[in-house]
Amino acid sequence: MEAKAEARYIRISPQKARLVVDLIRGQKAGDALNVLRGTNKRIAPTVEKVLQSAIANAQDQFEDIDVDALIVSEAYVNDGPRMKRIRPAPMGRAYRYQRRLAHIVVKVAEKGQEE
Numbered sequence: 001m002e003a004k005a006e007a008r009y010i011r012i013s014p015q016k017a018r019l020v021v022d023l024i025r026g027q028k029a030g031d032a033l034n035v036l037r038g039t040n041k042r043i044a045p046t047v048e049k050v051l052q053s054a055i056a057n058a059q060d061q062f063e064d065i066d067v068d069a070l071i072v073s074e075a076y077v078n079d080g081p082r083m084k085r086i087r088p089a090p091m092g093r094a095y096r097y098q099r100r101l102a103h104i105v106v107k108v109a110e111k112g113q114e115e
Helices: 014-024 029-037 044-061
Strands: 002-010 070-088 094-110
Touching (some): 014 029, 014 044, 014 070, 029 044, 029 070, 044 094
Antiparallel strands (some): 002 094, 070 094
């Protein structure tokens, strides 16, 4: 019994989001929520929202599930598309840069069910 939640096209670089997602992987769902509430990163509230959504999805899919026994079985961040932007540069030139997007995926499972 595994439930999944996903947040796509989040305006943060995947490298920065992975720093927060790595903190909760493999933890109990309640402990992971506490860790995210205490994490001082801009992406932490978004990851917390995704985790709460995964817990709610587990409750919807499986009526007899024990929420206290849920653990974060998988949590990862994938690259999204990149937005190409141009910054003015000296002498009429233009410097190109990229704004990165991330897709955040969190899966929860019961304690004995993770693979």
